Amino acid sequence: MAEETFHGIPRNKIPWYPTIDYEKCLACGKCVDYCKLGVYEWDEQQGKKKPAVKNPYNCVVLCTGCQEICPSGAIKHPSKTETLEIIRKLRKAQHH
Numbered sequence: 594m595a596e597e598t599f600h601g602i603p604r605n606k607i608p609w610y611p612t613i614d615y616e617k618c619l620a621c622g623k624c625v626d627y628c629k630l631g632v633y634e635w636d637e638q639q640g641k642k643k644p645a646v647k648n649p650y651n652c653v654v655l656c657t658g659c660q661e662i663c664p665s666g667a668i669k670h671p672s673k674t675e676t677l678e679i680i681r682k683l684r685k686a687q688h689h
């Protein structure tokens with residue numbers, strides 16, 4: 594079950610999730626199998642199966658697991674430093 598808040602912040606306010614570069618993707622399915630949180634699902638377009646980020650906010654904030662196991666370097670996440678800064682600002686705003 595995905596968490597709905599992260600340190601008290603609604604999860605969908607935190608822009609952390611993978612993106613796929615389809616120019617590099619081999620459609621091997623490793624990311625779909627690897628992530629147990631259902632972030633990825635298969636998509637079919639013109640008879641071709643490809644992975645898609647269907648549930649971005651199920652992604653664990655700051656996890657980069659799938660990025661590390663992708664054999665073609667097709668998966669990217671935002672900058673950790675920038676994401677931590679966004680979280681810090683959101684938390685600060687909540688305390689006012």
Ligand code: SF4
Nearest residue numbers: 618619621622624663
């Ligand atoms: S692991 Fe990488 S190459 Fe394989 S389907 Fe996922 S994004 Fe594409």
Ligand code: SF4
Nearest residue numbers: 628652653656658659
């Ligand atoms: S970064 Fe982690 S939680 Fe997010 S999609 Fe990849 S494996 Fe799943």
